[in-house]
Amino acid sequence: MKELVSILDGNTFLVSDRRGDIEPSHDRPTGLFSFDTRFLSTWLLTVDGDRLHALSIDDSESYRTRFFLAPGEPTHYLDARVSVLRTRTIGGSFDEQLTVLNHAKEEAEFIVRVEMGADFADIFEIKAVLRKKGRTEATVEPNTLRLTYRREHFHREATISSSAAAEVDEAGMTFRVRIPPHGEWTTRLHVATLIFGARGEDFRATTPLGGTRSVGSIQVEQDELISRAPKLGCDCEPLATAYNRSLRDLASLRYESITFGSRLLAAGLPWFMTLFGRDSIFTALQVLPFLPDLVRPTINLLAGLQGTRLDDFRDEEPGKILHELRYGETAGFEEQPHSPYYGSADSTPLFVILVDEYERWTGDVQLIVALEDHVRKALDWVDTYGDLLGTGYIWYETRNPDTGLPNQCWKDSLDSISFRDGALPAFPRATCEMQGYAYDAKLRAARMARKFWNDPAYADRLEREAAELKERFNRDFWLPEREYYALALDPEGRPVDALTSNIGHLLWSGIVDPERAGRIAGHLLGPDLFSGWGVRTMAEGQGRYNPIGYHVGTVWPFDNSIIAWGLWRYGLRDEAGRVCRAMIEAAKYFGGRLPEAFAGYDRSLTDYPVEYPTACSPQAWSAGTPLLMLRVLLGLEPQGEHLIIDPLVPPGMGRIELLDIPGRWGRVDALGRSRDETS
Structure with missing residues (x-):
């Protein structure tokens, strides 16, 4: 645009x-x-x-x-x-x-x-x-x-x-x-x-x-917010530009909820200037090490609007976290179900992940104790309404075939979930990354139950269920002949075998067997998925691949930030650095402002990333991408009252210095240099 x-x-x-x-x-x-x-x-x-x-x-x-x-x-x-x-x-x-x-x-x-x-x-x-x-x-x-x-x-x-x-x-x-x-x-x-x-x-x-x-008041508010963020000094000018642009965009995307009086981050301009469950959670995870005070209002509002009843029109179920909240005429007269709408199957386990990650950075035990019932209800949803077929997986199928979203994962366009030959599976569907989110959510909730809720029996149960899910997932979703995980299962339990970027989210969740992580990284950085500017949403050669298709071949910056985080989690630091560097180089051609998505054309065909014509810009989780990439490059990980700093900066990027990183430890500094410049 x-x-x-x-x-x-x-x-x-x-x-x-x-x-x-x-x-x-x-x-x-x-x-x-x-x-x-x-x-x-x-x-x-x-x-x-x-x-x-x-x-x-x-x-x-x-x-x-x-x-x-x-x-x-x-x-x-x-x-x-x-x-x-x-x-x-x-x-x-x-x-x-x-x-x-x-x-x-x-x-x-x-x-x-x-x-x-x-x-x-x-x-x-x-x-x-x-x-x-x-x-x-x-x-x-x-x-x-x-x-x-x-x-x-x-x-x-x-x-x-x-x-x-x-x-x-x-x-x-x-x-x-x-x-x-x-x-x-x-x-x-x-x-x-x-x-x-x-x-x-x-x-x-x-x-x-x-x-x-x-x-004047807008400028003062934005400047004050940015002044609280860590200060970046680096030799890589595109990274510095992207970081500063991201902070400005995140400041501009803040809005006040009419109904609830909270100061929140809108998901993106022009289509998504409101609260989204999935988008808001991912953005909160990205900005947490930089502006943690932006995160608590989002957590509280998502908890306050957690589903309490069965409502087919809104896809609402007890314990479910919302997808989207709107204030317009069609929502007010129930011509659209967005008041709020609950049509996402991944926002609920992601909510649990965010609550735990927030405490690990901030030490805000009071909030964790206050949200115990909300977290338990979210996990109950995962095991009951989320498991439509009783197989131990999260499935989705809208209760509202007239105006509900058919695809309720982050790739929610109509053609995003397909077999390798392009055929579309029937509903309900169980996409792979949602199972990873559920696995991570159970382990994180077990930590909170043992440490803050004084319920070791519940923690033991959650850990046992997570282990069983991991074993079951690695059996049912793994495609041995292709050496990657299926995109999804169809209602008959058949693997939906398209190769997509979703497998990178599996690394982030930790559900991947360690001996398979290298093969997953090989696919993510291989020529079919990696364009040179980033990881495509769908691999070249798949039936529905289209380099300018919304979820079937474009490159999404937020997606790449989660993939880089997942590669880092499994110790695949060089691969994580390649993804980060490609994304930072792409940002240079967008004036530092990464859009919602850009075309998946191979870098050998073009000297610059090609714009996607209707991409939102600015968009919150794209603005959060450079921040999360900084976390990955500097190896930032909270551990108790300390922040672990373990940098690995790709060659040619030089020095990266991040000062006054906030958290439960107060404020600390991190410094990294690319290996070709450390001697």
Whole structure:
């Protein structure tokens, strides 16, 4: 989505084209959004009836962008008698300052027009042909256009005002301006996004942070957050750039939950600006060694929204951790089940893993004791509702065939789980990585039960169940003729034999028999899976392989960070370093900001990683990738009250120094050098 430009502050964000314009579209997520509703679907600037073209764009800050524009085609720029500066900021509301510059020696008149409109589309409706069930009205007031949408109790409003005198109509504002020689004219357009509650007021105004924030307060908050992170010094400029970019993006993705008042990390712009179970957990695991105070609110909210009942519409089951929480119209009227939705089978064991890892870094025993019942219920779900076929594995099949997700693993697109020849297995499905998560969750819960809950019998039982799961898994999922683990089992217990990156998550979980780890690493770093820029989601040569297929051949940075962590866990340090180095080199071509995914073309075909056209950027678990890679390269591992530091830096990367790493030990420093520079 490089042709699009975005600004964001938490759950309010704006996506435009490179001129700063927004036009109605169902194939691109352009517009002004807040809490899953599009408040502007049209925002189009003309001067004397002409569209403008970008001379330059300054989008170095997440909450502020400047567009330098001129009318006409690029070949006419030299003789342009007028140029326009659009400066926009966001902070709950949206502000744009328009400055028209007259470059002529004589006074000039211009007609400046901004077309304005709002379809109030729900985020789920963007790709659909809208058939809104409510009523939209446009009200013209002096220098103000009020756009309102109502459907029963659902009430949203965009109020657009101008600081300069404007001719206002239901479709926008016109300014007839006279500018002296070499002079300028300016107006400030303010767009207030109003989300009305039952009492008829914008209920964001009652939250601790309020509905609107100044640019200054956003900058102070982001700078304060970044100042708490460890300081990185290194010889590898792409790593330094990626680290700093990641901290900025993680700071910008923080938002306040309307309902629960917690400060959380949104999963990614533009489609995922909300809490996700799986995404939020993985991001928390990535940032834990760097910004541990971001993690506790996520844990508490996931625990607070843990499933308590059987609800087919929402795929909810007792003990299950949510998949996604939405605030828009379709969720409010139960046209979509996301209020919240529980359609992920892996978020529940991952929740247990995160709780334990959080304590190991922070020493926050109080939280572990408080969450005992939640962890037990999560593990009960693994053994009952999660085990649909009673075979000792986690299976998934949606309870809601109309709007539920068919695939409820992290590769949740329709064609992501397939046999080697491309055939799709029936449901329910048991993907391999989920069994690894369950294994790890049981061992971690056993540690918590023995150390904090005073229940050694429960700990013994969990350890026994984990050992049995590991033995059973290595028997049923291993493909001896191919020497890797099956992607999944189908309902008949037949291995789904496509070669995919999921086997790297097995290394991270520890469920792989040690004597097989080397063969798994050989596949991950072999030519079919490893593109040279990273590990592909699916190996070249598989029936559904596509280097620009969402989960069937692209490279996902977050996936690679977990794979590198898994290789490190089994002592495969050189292989882990290769993955880290490839990802850091790829980041250089994205300005340090790793996208959600990029194409899986082999590095021999291209001198740079090829963009995936609809990838989210920034995305939280992609922003967290450089952080986790630093942990892997420096060999950071908590052990009691101490932090073990065991670096292995790939050749050519030079010195890596990470200062003030926070944890239960206080703050410590870590230093590593690549082996070719240590002598």
